Amino acid sequence: MHALRFALTLLAFGLISAAAFAKPVTEADLRKHVEILASDEFEGRGPGTEGERKTLAYLESQWAKAGLKPGARDGSWYQPVELVRRGPKQANVQFFSKGDKLRIVSDDILLVGKEAQFKSSGLPALFVGHGVDAQGKVIADVRSKLVFLLTDDADYLPAEMKSARNRRNALDEAGAAAVVMVSGEQFDFPVYRRLILSRPVSWVPKDRKGNVEGVVSPQYMVALVTAAGGDWDKLRAAARTPDYAGQSLGLSVNLDVESDVERISSNNIIGKFAGRKPGSGAVVFMGHWDHFGICRPEGDEDRICNGAVDNASGMAVLTEVAKRLGRAKFDRDIYFVGTTAEEAGLIGARAFAADPAVPLNQIKIVLNVDTVAIAPKGAKVAIIGRGKTDLDAEVEAVARKLKRKIEPSTDANSFLQRQDGWALTEKNVPALMVGGSFADLGKLEAFLKTDYHGPNDEVVDTLQLGGAAEDADLHVELGRYFADSRKYKPKKAEKGTGE
């Protein structure tokens, strides 16, 4: 009682702000949101589904209650994000050698078209080894051919072409009619098959160019090349040199590929607290609202990937942080961004970075919140992005004020590219993930190896929200600090150029 009266006196004299009275975030506060967002009724929050509609309606109502105003560029709550989902339906592949139909004794082949129907006959088949030279250029003549590409790495490949996907894109751009990847040691055929059958989502502005893409196993290549009178091992060995320009397989192929192609209109949700000092910059809180939706086939007992930890927990934290920050006014604008399609590769965050609600060079800090229901109370504070900005010392000072201990290592940076903040880091905007979940990587790995991205990441009695509640309080304080132009003064040479 005394303490409260004393505080009210200070408030009356304007010595401390109303936000200082923001009640600590409790586990119950967070659990209430997680139970709704990760309920079966929300169907696992798949982009473009009824689950998206319910999720965004819930967040909009909660964020409006917190005092947030619509923050998207068009004055609404929503930034549209156009997606396309593709999966294989039926494919007929027929190889011919000197006019004779070949019989291949393997069905380790999966093809997906850019459009629902793709039909072409008499395509020459070309093996291109690793696909590019030491400069990352396509040197084989791949135009209007079906191309087989090794997914495995080669010593000579430049860094950006270590990724088989980037090499496939280069072949598509060079005019290949179809690019079929030969699975290898890094990712074997079952891994690719699972990926393709999961009907992955792409962002329309970055959609692929090629008409058909696919994957085959090395066993399939042995069968195919042998049937054509060749030797797969020799062919493969010849491709180890950087100047390999491809080898015709002496085959032509007829393709008839039917695919499931679904265009999806999804959304980022964006709310804003307008600052008192326009032009003094912005603080951006971010978290992905999406998860995998109905992720298991009909007949399975539990078909919904509810994403309680990943990332209903993060949206719960953002919502409670907004409710507390909404009690006071700050110098800088504060944005809350709920991104879509993080699970498909940070797509919503990339869409925000490409067409931001606030110019990127105005953003003083992005604080991403993802997968926070891991650590118990008392966890140390780790920073994903440690050493990448000049903000670590200030973030740590805010955490210490709350009696949090600091995890000094950079181990959590192994997750740097696996979280939405990366889409901003890539554009030189200071973006961090701060909290306890990434301080004890043993606990995090235990989750990643079990319930992660499966139907068991759901609301259970043992859901750990102790650390998340402390992280929520920490984010309230971080918001108050970085939105205050007297407290946080960016260094002269700002890193966030947005260029």
Ligand SMILES: [Zn+2]
């Ligand atoms: Zn995830």
